[in-house]
Amino acid sequence: MTQLPKPTSLPPSSSPNTTNANNLQPHEQTQTATTSTAAAFPSPSLNLRITNLTHPGTTLFLSTTNPSITIPRAINNLLRLLYNSPSDPSTHPPPTSSVTLILEDFSGVAYTVGSPTDSNAKEIHFSQSYISHIDRSRLANEIDGVLTHELVHCFQYNGRGNAPGGLIEGIADWVRLRCGLAPPHWKQEVKDNWDAGYQHTAYFLDYLERRFGNGTVRRINEKLRVNRYDERVFWPELFAQDVKSLFADYTRTLKQQGL
Structure with missing residues (x-):
């Protein structure tokens, strides 16, 4: 070795x-x-x-x-x-x-x-x-x-082992995206679920980062350290909205852009 x-x-x-x-x-x-x-x-x-x-x-x-x-x-x-x-x-x-x-x-x-x-x-x-x-x-x-x-x-943290895999993979691809290392086939597109994972969730997280300010994904990761993940309270405590509402807002922006 x-x-x-x-x-x-x-x-x-x-x-x-x-x-x-x-x-x-x-x-x-x-x-x-x-x-x-x-x-x-x-x-x-x-x-x-x-x-x-x-x-x-x-x-x-x-x-x-x-x-x-x-x-x-x-x-x-x-x-x-x-x-x-x-x-x-x-x-x-x-x-x-x-x-x-x-x-x-x-x-x-x-x-x-x-x-x-x-x-x-x-x-x-x-x-x-x-x-x-x-x-x-x-x-x-x-x-x-x-x-x-x-x-x-x-x-990274994983909500005491309880966070959805799509969120964990999405955070990893968000870092890759922010490092300028997205491959050519990545693209923003409308998906049914926010936690589809990988680049799909990465672009959703990037939307949250731009909407709520630099350090937003950092706050998500820190909360995954402190608390056992529970979707019903995790997102409202961070954003005063549930994740489905946040994702619906994101999806609307994609449709308005013709994606």
């Missing part, structure tokens, strides 16, 4: 396919404040494990990505978005002690799990087969996006 350097204060990631400068606005607003204090954020040990060094996916990963840069940068970006700064008393990052990236061959894209013996030790499993099939023109961007999404799972 290769141990990667611990996270340091690095600039936000950029992407050649970023089309909305507002996606990076939270980074721009907090970069100066966090540059000198990022070291106070949780600083987990970072490790890399490769199960098959000769797999084409491994070759592509290592030729386009420097994990000792990409992973610490992604961690710092997500911490800024979900926790603002180490000195912010309204947020409390979890005590994640280690993150191990494991490149191995399996169907699917990636998943994150905790160690059975230490809940603060996280493992990100990334499919070598998936990596080998990514369009070469956006290989580095997609790897960065997937890693950012999975790293969010290492540092």
Whole structure:
């Protein structure tokens, strides 16, 4: 197992396919404040494990990505978005002690799990087969996006294990969206349920962030730390509205835009 350097204060990631400068606005607003204090954020040990060094996916990963840069940068970006700064008393990052990236061959894209013996030790499993099939023109961007999404799972809260999976995945994709790492196929579209998950919930959360102000998703994540998730009280306590009403408002804005 290769141990990667611990996270340091690095600039936000950029992407050649970023089309909305507002996606990076939270980074721009907090970069100066966090540059000198990022070291106070949780600083987990970072490790890399490769199960098959000769797999084409491994070759592509290592030729386009420097994990000792990409992973610490992604961690710092997500911490800024979900926790603002180490000195912010309204947020409390979890005590994640280690993150191990494991490149191995399996169907699917990636998943994150905790160690059975230490809940603060996280493992990100990334499919070598998936990596080998990514369009070469956006290989580095997609790897960065997937890693950012999975790293969010290492540092977010889940309402004492009771939050809907769509919300958890939506928060992870919202961070990816705000980092300018949305893939080309993502788009806002009308869905039946607010917790459809992934980019669908991410765009809904981004609507709430714009409507209620920067730090809205941060407040959602913090409430998921403090309280066991109960939809009947969770959203009204935050926004004085239930989530179905908020989602109906969001859906109306999409229809007005012809989406």
